[in-house]
Amino acid sequence: MAPVPRRSAARPAITSTTRRGVRGGLAVAVIAATAVALSACTFGQDDVDRGPIDGGDFADDGCTSVVVATSSEKVNMLDALAAAFKESPEHAALDECATIRPVNVSSGDATRFLTAGADWPDEDTRRWPTLWSPASTVWTERVAAAASASLVGEPVSFTHTPIIFAMPETMAKALGWPDAEIGISDFERLCADRAGWSSAGKPIWGSFKISKTNPNTSTTGLSAILMQSYEATGKTADLTADDVAAAEEFSRVFEECVIHYGDTTGKVLTTLYDETQNGAGGSGYVSAVALEETSMLNYNQGNPDSHTVQPGETLTPPKEKLVAIYPSGGSMWSDNPITVLGADWVTEVQRTAGEAFVDFLATEPAQRILPEYGFRPLDESVPLGDLFTEQYGVDPAGPAITLPRPAVDVVSAALDQWTQIRKPSSVLELIDVSGSMDDGNGDGRSKLDGAIDGAQTTLGHFRSTDEVGMWAFTTGVVSSAGENLIVLRDVSELGSDRETLSASIDDLRYANREGTPLYDAIAVAYDEMAARAEPGRINAIVVLSDGQDTDSSISIDSLIAKIGGTSREGGDAAPVRIFPIAYGEGADTGSLQRIAEATGGQWFDASDAAKIDLVFASVINNF
Structure with a gap:
């Protein structure tokens, strides 16, 4: 591939970590701030879409098998690196040949497996990493501490990728x-303007919408809130806790x-991709997404969730590509470490x-292999290649400014601040209690x-100022919400009611369990939430169902027309979004x-x- 221009020599360089790895403040603070959350929440598209462990060809080739557990976006790249290693x-x-075998395990799942203190949870010991x-390195630091x-x-x-919008x-x-x-200040001004895109001459686009991941479970999300503090103070180094407070x-x-x-950004990008492909080519779903550059490169190639591309799989690029905004005030970077585990199963x-x-x-x-898969090499002499071009939305010279990791107390201050200032939520959880739920x-x-366990476990995620409601649905019941609905709690400020609500959820074990009026229940819940939706809140319905609709008076097409039409007709200021959980094979x-x-x-x-606890946590992380 032909070389492309490298970034400016004046740009602060990203250097490789030593064998000691990154021991900086960012990683340590994440460990301290999220030790509890990490044990309950999911990390990555693979946790809920492809299972905790996936892939791996273990045909005996006469060589020592060396498994590398890796996040999904690097599996194809590591396959290529493994082949090149054989010729190196x-x-x-080595005294005997070795075959490197990448296995797809999300970073969060691997963290949980390793901190559990037990064997690797795979019956096939050949797949143990x-x-x-x-x-x-946030995840390796987590295991080191826990x-x-x-x-x-x-x-x-061995590679890195910048955080972009x-x-x-x-x-x-x-x-x-x-x-x-x-810069991030430009986004902030669009956010502050109630007219949204009008100030940029595009009133038809409505409000300016940003997607970010939860910083308590995502290094991308954490980097984004730190970049906000850097921007607000005008600093490019030496960020302090006082700076965070001032921002x-x-x-x-x-x-x-x-x-x-x-x-994960993968779910947001998949939604954007689907809307773009099924519409006229554009989408008003989101205006800007905070993510890693490599994720955007995957999206523009037709792989929005950065899944492991299988041999023979054809990717379809989106009708409209995403382009990278490298904030003028600077970007933080994600590194991608690799390490030999000190586990007793490693020979x-x-x-x-x-x-x-x-x-x-x-x-x-x-x-030289890394850029072919959307990752930037640490070796500055290696050209970035064809992916890192305007065709794929990338500026090979960006970002112009690298923002360093702040100290531990600064990161802790940023996380604590986000907990207080994040967008409030108003959520109605709607649970199927039909007869098949006894299976x-x-x-x-x-x-x-x-x-029940999943719903109870996630109550701790909500703040006391968030609004939370809980309904259940089946036939043969009646409540203040109407027929076929059980109201455990109306949508209202949670306050100090966590224990009371948890006990009410537990009562579902004894609920009447008959038919599945899924569409009717969603229609009533949507009317309830649309009537009370407010701008400035995340207004949402979480619906869990394990079966087909059997007892509704409304059809799926009529339901789609109802909820989709309301969203289009004046619902932009306070949209109600639905997050369904497809529970079980039926x-x-x-x-x-x-x-x-x-x-x-x-x-x-x-x-x-069996993964419902993890999935429920993944859903609730959206609010």
Whole structure:
């Protein structure tokens, strides 16, 4: 591939970490602030869509098998690196041949597995990892703190990617892209303007909408709130806790634009992609998404959720690409470490081969492979190649300014501040309690038990000032909400009612369980939430169902027309989005997906019913 221009020499360089890995304030603060959340929440599209462990060809080739557990977006790249390793001097120096085998395990799942102190949770011991490559050193630091430093060895970063704001090209051009410098302050001004896009000459586009991930479970989300504080203070280094405090009002206004807080950018990008492909080519779903540059490159190639591309799979690029906005005030970067695990199942031969592979990743032949998969090499002499061009929305010279990791107390202050200023939520949870919920979910519980446990566990996520309601639906019941509905709690400020609501949810174990009036229940819930929806809140319905609609008076097409039409006709200021959970193999996945898409929400796949706790946590992370 032909070389492309490199970034300016004046730009602060990103350097490779040592074998000690990154021990900076960002990682340590995330560990301290999210130790409890990490044990309950999901991290990454793979957690709910493809299972905690996926992939791996383990045909015996006569060589030592060296498994590397890695996040999904790096599986294809590591396959190519594994093939190149076989031809490298590092491999030739081994006493016996070794085959590197990438296995798709999300960063958060791997963190939980390693901190649990037990064996790797896979019946096939051939799939137990020698190497681990999460998306960020935040996760290796988590294991080092919660388990032991020796378990995660000595992580070393071998590639990196900047945090950017990706925008649909048409919207970016309205702000002067690619010629104008665009900063987070420009976004903040659009957020502060009640007329939204009107100030940019596009009143028909409505409000300015931002998508961000939850900083308590996402390094991208955490980087974004730190970048806001940098921007508000005008600093490019030496950010302090006082600076974060001074930036509170700036960040509060910025958060008002957030459509909802996703657990992964993959779900937001998939929704955007589907709307773009099914519409006229554009979408008003979101104006800007905070994400890693590599995720945008995947999107523009037709892989919005950054899944592992299978041999023979054809990707269809979106009708409208996203373009990278490298904030004029600077960007933070995500690193991608790899380490040989100090687990007792790793043999000495595997350890030696794993160390050889880590050494190989720092070599020029390995670094030249990285850009082909949307990652930037650490070796500054390696050209970025064809992906890092305007065709794919990228400026190879960006970002112009690198923002350093602040100290531990600064990151803690930013997380604490976000908890107070994040956009408030008003959420109605709607749970199917029909007869099929008595079926087992594969882990010794009934489906209803799993749903109850999931709903109760996530109550701690909400603030006392958030509004929370809880309904259930089946036939043969009646309540203040109408026939076939059980009202456990009307939507109102949660206050100190967590224990009371938890006890009410537990009462569902004894509820009448008959038919499934799914569409009718959603229609009534939507009317309830639309009537009380307010601008400045995340107004949402979470609906869990394990089966097909059997007893509704409204059809799926009429329901879609109702909820979609309301969203289009004046609902932009206070939209109500629906987040369905397709629970178990019998759930009506197609209808639930249509319902989510009609309102700009997201659907979640819990076809493996035993994972309902993880999926419920993933949904609630959006608010």
